[in-house]
Amino acid sequence: MTTSSKETALVTYAILQGKEVYHIYSLKRFLVLFLFLLTFVIPTRILAHASLTDSVPEQNSQQPHSPKEIRLTFNERLEKGNVSIKLFNADGESIIPANALTDTNQKQIYLPLSPLENGYYTVSYKVISADGHPISGSYIFTVGETTEAPPIQGGLASKGHHFNHNGLSDFTLEQLLHYVARIVYYMSLLTLVGWIFWMTVQRESTMQEIHALDLQYSVMLQRIFFLMHVVLIGTQLPNLLVEWQLSNILSLFSGTTIGLSWLAMLGLSLFGFLFLHRVKWFDMLWLILMIATKSFSGHASATDSPLQTVLLDIVHLLSAAVWVGGILYILVHWQKSRYHAKKFIPYFSDVALASLVILILTGTLLTLIFLPDLSYLIHTEWGILLLVKSGLVLLVLVVGSLLRYDLRKKNMSSMQKLLGLDSTLMTLIIVVVGLFTYMNPLPTNEPLRWQVNNERLHVAVSITPNQVGTNKMKVSVWLPHQVGKPKNVQLLVISQDTDIPPIDVPIIPVQTNSEQNVIPGFSPYTYEKEGPYLPFAGKWTIQVRVMDPSDSEIIFNKEFVIY
Numbered sequence: 001m002t003t004s005s006k007e008t009a010l011v012t013y014a015i016l017q018g019k020e021v022y023h024i025y026s027l028k029r030f031l032v033l034f035l036f037l038l039t040f041v042i043p044t045r046i047l048a049h050a051s052l053t054d055s056v057p058e059q060n061s062q063q064p065h066s067p068k069e070i071r072l073t074f075n076e077r078l079e080k081g082n083v084s085i086k087l088f089n090a091d092g093e094s095i096i097p098a099n100a101l102t103d104t105n106q107k108q109i110y111l112p113l114s115p116l117e118n119g120y121y122t123v124s125y126k127v128i129s130a131d132g133h134p135i136s137g138s139y140i141f142t143v144g145e146t147t148e149a150p151p152i153q154g155g156l157a158s159k160g161h162h163f164n165h166n167g168l169s170d171f172t173l174e175q176l177l178h179y180v181a182r183i184v185y186y187m188s189l190l191t192l193v194g195w196i197f198w199m200t201v202q203r204e205s206t207m208q209e210i211h212a213l214d215l216q217y218s219v220m221l222q223r224i225f226f227l228m229h230v231v232l233i234g235t236q237l238p239n240l241l242v243e244w245q246l247s248n249i250l251s252l253f254s255g256t257t258i259g260l261s262w263l264a265m266l267g268l269s270l271f272g273f274l275f276l277h278r279v280k281w282f283d284m285l286w287l288i289l290m291i292a293t294k295s296f297s298g299h300a301s302a303t304d305s306p307l308q309t310v311l312l313d314i315v316h317l318l319s320a321a322v323w324v325g326g327i328l329y330i331l332v333h334w335q336k337s338r339y340h341a342k343k344f345i346p347y348f349s350d351v352a353l354a355s356l357v358i359l360i361l362t363g364t365l366l367t368l369i370f371l372p373d374l375s376y377l378i379h380t381e382w383g384i385l386l387l388v389k390s391g392l393v394l395l396v397l398v399v400g401s402l403l404r405y406d407l408r409k410k411n412m413s414s415m416q417k418l419l420g421l422d423s424t425l426m427t428l429i430i431v432v433v434g435l436f437t438y439m440n441p442l443p444t445n446e447p448l449r450w451q452v453n454n455e456r457l458h459v460a461v462s463i464t465p466n467q468v469g470t471n472k473m474k475v476s477v478w479l480p481h482q483v484g485k486p487k488n489v490q491l492l493v494i495s496q497d498t499d500i501p502p503i504d505v506p507i508i509p510v511q512t513n514s515e516q517n518v519i520p521g522f523s524p525y526t527y528e529k530e531g532p533y534l535p536f537a538g539k540w541t542i543q544v545r546v547m548d549p550s551d552s553e554i555i556f557n558k559e560f561v562i563y
Contacts, residue, residue, distance in 0.1 A: 050076040050129035059139035066116040079128040081255035084242035085111040118144030132258035183434030188225040194325010261297035316362035370441040385436035478522035496539035
């Protein structure tokens with residue numbers, strides 16, 4: 001008899017006799033699989049949500065002449081479909097109705113412009129990042145000299161670049177429904193896949209009436225998942241579409257990763273109704289494809305090498321499904337057929353432990369991929385929720401250890417309470433997952449705008465886009481009229497994480513619109529420089545040294561972080 005047939009016989013005997021069997025689908029085999037994946041799956045940089053890094057015309061800029069185009073640059077790859085740039089005049093009227101174009105590297109979108117009259121204009125954009133999340137924002141620029149007041153009061157007011165899905169603040173009813181739909185969707189997906197897994201594994205060993213009950217719940221779980229998938233599409237679709245037009249809908253479903261994954265999941269669901277529980281290999285293939293389809297439309301797909309990271313995410317989600325489906329299987333049969341549940345628990349115990357170990361290992365590795373620095377965990381709601389999830393998983397391990405102890409002691413009364421606690425923890429974990437999988441893992445680098453005022457002078461500093469690489473650095477200094485022009489203005493950027501000397505930014509004087517920089521009794525002087533003066537992420541200090549004509553020097557320091 002081969003090793004495989006011996007294990008099959010042992011599993012069948014254990015289930016029929018109700019005895020504990022260890023090392024079946026053992027922890028060793030799960031760890032070997034994980035180490036194999038760890039060796040060959042070497043994920044690269046995570047892209048997460050795309051963010052706007054450069055805009056032409058620049059935000060809050062004054063253009064002497066009408067620009068020829070609007071061109072927006074993002075730090076990461078975008079989906080090609082449903083890309084929009086809209087331009088509004090000071091009256092809030094849309095004057096450029098055409099959809100935007102995407103360049104070949106999918107990091108820039110642009111929109112050619114007809115000649116614009118003098119005045120204030122609002123740029124509004126909407127794109128879909130590589131992980132399937134909608135990103136939108138708006139800003140204002142000016143053409144020529146104008147006496148109009150900028151549109152900053154409500155309506156199309158510019159509040160700087162805004163990006164969706166960064167957190168749970170400013171929660172609306174629409175967002176609440178969206179997150180509830182995601183939570184129930186994840187619950188239905190994991191329970192369905194896990195249930196099919198356990199049905200397939202035990203098919204030859206269950207009695208006819210147990211198998212009939214399993215089939216009944218399988219169909220019910222399939223219906224729930226299909227319904228929740230449709231609901232999820234309905235809640236996400238309005239945020240992803242530029243406008244409710246048939247062409248935009250077709251473009252979304254045929255030209256974006258998330259749209260194709262939605263169609264694939266609908267197709268797999270329908271195939272499940274028709275062909276599940278006929279052939280064992282088809283059932284296993286079906287549940288793997290279900291998980292894989294989900295992995296291709298999330299954070300795991302937004303890497304430089306998405307196939308590698310998606311593979312790791314598939315293992316992570318399958319491990320979660322095995323654990324979640326097994327708990328549901330026990331709870332159902334504890335009520336319907338306690339004798340069968342008691343026989344299943346010893347079998348499930350080892351597999352659940354192995355699944356949780358793989359869940360922790362793959363989750364840790366994915367976190368290391370998503371976050372270049374673990375300290376980022378405390379800077380985003382994504383990280384905080386991940387820490388909460390990790391704490392809940394540790395509690396699950398404790399409960400699992402107690403369950404294994406009660407299993408050996410055959411303390412069924414205590415086991416029932418622990419199973420209830422385990423299912424509660426499982427539900428909480430899925431709630432957390434439904435929340436943070438739609439958030440940005442990385443903190444957002446916002447443009448730095450800093451101002452210091454005192455009786456002797458005023459200083460304002462801006463760094464845009466304030467990220468690693470090329471930035472536009474601007475220093476404005478106001479001195480009293482009687483003092484005159486500063487003798488020297490120096491801008492230094494100092495790394496707090498390394499011992500490299502301060503970087504001297506060679507700012508040069510520039511002409512600005514004096515009407516926009518009026519401080520009574522003071523004369524403005526502006527200096528700018530664009531270049532790669534922030535070479536790496538970390539903690540930085542920006543230092544401005546201003547020397548007036550009498551050789552009196554004042555130094556200002558501002559600390560900030562580049563993520």
